[in-house]
Amino acid sequence: ETGVTQTPRHLVMGMTNKKSLKCEQHLGHNAMYWYKQSAKKPLELMFVYSLEERVENNSVPSRFSPECPNSSHLFLHLHTLQPEDSALYLCASSQEMRDMDTQYFGPGTRLTVL
């Protein structure tokens, strides 16, 4: 148990659907991250939040919309996705957004877009 939970664990959606991924950390951390892991590609950082403010957005398409209502919760809202968005979406947290801080990862949500 890493202290970072993600729901749902699996999600299948059509291109016209709207869904949300949820991440919750029970570690008292102040920084949270969304990563995308596609088949045969390295993990890609999507968004970083520190103290509920977005501090990083790596050219992610607007069909992905993050939300961080408090330091324990992070959401990724999805709408009008494409089949190439099918991937494992991983959430992580760290004490602060410092290089010395280890990131703790959740189990991921396996997303399939039909």
Add this chain to the structure above:
Amino acid sequence: KQEVTQIPAALSVPEGENLVLNCSFTDSAIYNLQWFRQDPGKGLTSLLLIQSSQREQTSGRLNASLDKSSGRSTLYIAASQPGDSATYLCAVSSGYSTLTFGKGTMLLVSP
């Protein structure tokens, strides 16, 4: 742009063997390097974190080394066990806790 390469992409060994996984990065201006383990259907677990000023870190049967100037790191696993079977990921931090990952090495240790 930082790029991280891991060799080999896959490795299969019998139980008991010592093995080495390799990681290289293109920009030596890093703050630290981490090795992670990923089991199928699960998230990542941090194994070792080496700060840029350090040469190596050890945890149990794992030893990671870092040669920052040459852009290389190795993860040494001693006396491998079937439970070590997983994908091992290398990641470097170049600032503000943003990690750049390699594609990983898939390790299979057979009994």
